[in-house]
Structure formats: structure tokens, C-alpha cells
Amino acid sequence: MTVRSVSIFTAELPFHAPFRISLSVMTGTTNLFVRLEASDGSVGWGEASPSPSITGDTAASMAAVAPRLARTLLGREVADLGGAHRAMLLEVPGNPTMRSAFDMALHDLAARKAGLPLFAFLGGARRVFQTDNTVSLDDPDTMAATARRFLKAGFRAIKAKVGTGASDDIARIRALREAIGPDIPLRVDANQGWDVPSAVRVLTETTECALEYCEQPVLRRDHAGLKAVREAVGVPVMADESVFDAEDALALARADACDYLNIKLSKSGGLWVGRQIATIGQAAGMACMVGCMSETRLGLSAAAHLMSALPIIRFADLDSHVDHVVDPVVGGIEIRDGRVYLPEGPGLGARPSEDFLASCPRQDIEA
């Protein structure tokens, strides 16, 4: 079974409210859906969601490389997932976000062909698991109110964006812990916004807030800085921007630079390398999280299947669709009371609705 045709759909997805992190503010996202049709007529879906301040990829850069990646896959065996990864990496060494959509669609097709849900195709068993919901960066009172609203909606773990300055961030963390009470896990993400002294100050002065972990306190290449923070504070350190691929994960493990790894398909170029990162985490004793950019429930479903397949992935941050005004996905994961439920059925179990696709500009690439 080979790849017979490729279609790319451009999806404009506005947010309910602006989402702010220390690096950027987003009011919506332009995601690309990839539709791969195989020689037996079956169809697989993938999604690319750009986060320019993290990967450097944009909707325009993704659209620019998509036809080259499509032509790399046309005529290829669907089951050769590793070969496809290698071919795409050699064709487009950057743009992991666009590569991830093609990798996701190939995994969807291959699992469908096997008649298995993707998590089972990857060798795992279905899991129902908790996801946090992420509080956008704002003043302490606004962030506290948002966190309380998330608890009312059933979420049982809160992640908060910080990283604009030690004093402000200490006030934010204290306000959040006060708002959600002592028992709800609270995680923070500085998105590289601190230097080592600021990180140590914030994480030391908020000891009473019992943070579960801190994501990316310092610049992504600063492995020594990550290690220095980790050794100075009692809060586990999670690498996010520092870990795109397996080579990054190995370098972090060798440097003893972090406790946890955040896997995002849009950084790793998809599930193939996402699994490799998790395997390195397993061997190095670093538990993993699956995170997201601004995917719909289609891209989130791929990440949820990966989490379900691999027990070393202990944490989930699969909340991006909550911000979207429109949910264009049929099937896919559902979140009830902060828990993620995987779809039944083979493959990803998710696809964009025909109505929504009819509104999206489309590009077809054939052999």
C-alpha cells in the first residue's frame, strides 16, 4: 500500500481570547491539515500547528515546504514509517511542524491498515488520563480567576505561564496556589524567560506553593543553566524548548540537565521521533509529558495516542482546542472533567468535518 495523493487544507482558527506566554501573544492560529490517500483508497489525516516563537515555523513556511514533503512521500510504502521520517528529514531538515503532519497522517494510515487504534498499533493499551489546562500569562488576580474557572470546568491540574520577571512571577504563583487550594497539582512554564538567579529566586521563594515542576526556566541551549537551577531548588525541572528530537534528549540526559522531558509532535517532527525521545527518557529515568501548540482535537488525538502507548509519558498538557472558537473535528479525543478519553476505532479516530474542509483553501498534489 503506497501513498497515491496528498491534499493540504489551510484552516483559520480564531481563539476565544488572546493567549499570552513570555515569548508571544496569539489571537488565533492558521493550521494546515494533511490528507494522505493510499493506493487502496484509505485516507489518513495529520495536522500542523505553527508556534513561531518556539519552532520558528509559520503558516507561510509550512505551506512553502508542504509540496516538497508531499512529493517525498508520493509512491512510498505507507508502512515504512522510519524510512519516511528519514526521507522527509533529508528533504526538509527544518520545519518539524510540517513534517509532523505528514508523519501523523502516515501513522493514521498504517494503523488503519492494521485495523488497530493508533495506541495499540504503537504497542500500548488504552489509558484514560488527566490533562492540565494552561492559564495564559496575565496579572495575578486574572490568572487566579482563570484557574478557578478551570477547576469549575472539571480540570484537576493547572499549568500557568510565567517568565516575565521574578517579583511578578512570585506574586502570580502565590495567587494561583491561594486560588486553587493545596491539593491541585500546579505546574509553571517560564518559556526561557528567566536567567539562573531569577529562576532560583522564584522557585525558592515559592517553596510553600509546592510546584509540581517548572518548565524551561532558562534559554533552550543553556544545559548548564538548567542543571544549575535543578540542583539549587527542590522543584523538578522539565525541558521543553530544549528538547526537539532524540539527539537533544540524549544531550540533556548526558548533561544531567533536567528531570522531565516535554514531547511535542510539532517539535519532534511527529510520532516516530516522539517515541525515540520517550525511549531515551525511559532509559535515563526522565518521565515525559506530551504537550501541544494550538492543535485541534485531531493533532491532540495523535499526542494522546502516544501518551496512551508509552507509560513513561506521565503528564499531559493537551488543552489547546479549549481556546478555539470552532471545533472542526469529527471523532477524536474527548475531555470530560479534566480527563482525556481516546476514540474507539482504527487509526487516529479523528478527521476534519467535510463542512469545515469545504471552507478551507485546498492544494492537491498527485504523483
Ligand SMILES: [Mg+2]
Ligand atoms: Mg512549555
